[in-house]
Structures are given as C-alpha cells and as structure tokens.
Amino acid sequence: MGEYETYGNQRFQTLFAELTDYEKRGVYILINGLPASPMQIVQAHSMREEGVYMRDYVLNDKGDIKELDFQDLKKTADN
Numbered sequence: 001m002g003e004y005e006t007y008g009n010q011r012f013q014t015l016f017a018e019l020t021d022y023e024k025r026g027v028y029i030l031i032n033g034l035p036a037s038p039m040q041i042v043q044a045h046s047m048r049e050e051g052v053y054m055r056d057y058v059l060n061d062k063g064d065i066k067e068l069d070f071q072d073l074k075k076t077a078d079n
Contacts, residue, residue, distance in 0.1 A: 016042045022068055030069040041070055 019038035023029060029036055031044055031053070045053060052074075058067035 012042050012046055015045065019068075022065070025065075027065050028067045030067065032072055033069065036070075044070070 016038050019029060019041055023038055029038065029041065031041055036044075053070040054073055056069040056071055057065050058069070060066040
C-alpha cells in the first residue's frame with residue numbers, strides 16, 4: 001500500500017468516526033439534501049477523484065449542530 005493510500009484510508013476512518021459521533025448525538029446527516037449514513041458519506045468522498053463536498057451546518061436555537069449537509073460543489077456549479 002502506497003503512502004497516498006495510507007493517508008486516504010486514515011482520512012476516511014477519521015471522517016467516519018466524526019460522522020458516527022454526530023449521528024450518536026442526534027445530528028441529522030444529509031448529502032445533497034438527501035438523508036445519508038456516515039458510511040454513505042465516506043463512500044461518496046472516496047469515490048470522488050475530483051471535486052469537493054462543502055459542509056453546511058444547521059444550528060438549533062441553542063447554537064448546537066442539528067443538521068449536517070454535504071453539498072457536492074460540482075453539482076451545485078452545474079445547475
């Protein structure tokens with residue numbers, strides 16, 4: 001396994017752990033406006049060779065994160 005692959009795997013493991021923690025805290029997770037699991041988000045990131053997902057945090061009245069939406073910037077730019 002090359003250095004880049006090792007970095008990529010670690011990055012995806014870290015992302016999965018972060019999203020799983022959000023999910024446990026009741027944060028609603030979406031990708032392009034559709035409900036998604038932490039694994040679906042990680043898979044979407046790992047399949048992208050180009051492009052970026054932007055995070056959109058939605059807060060409740062107390063300032064806590066209640067929703068996390070990953071927006072595909074390429075799809076947004078194409079529309």
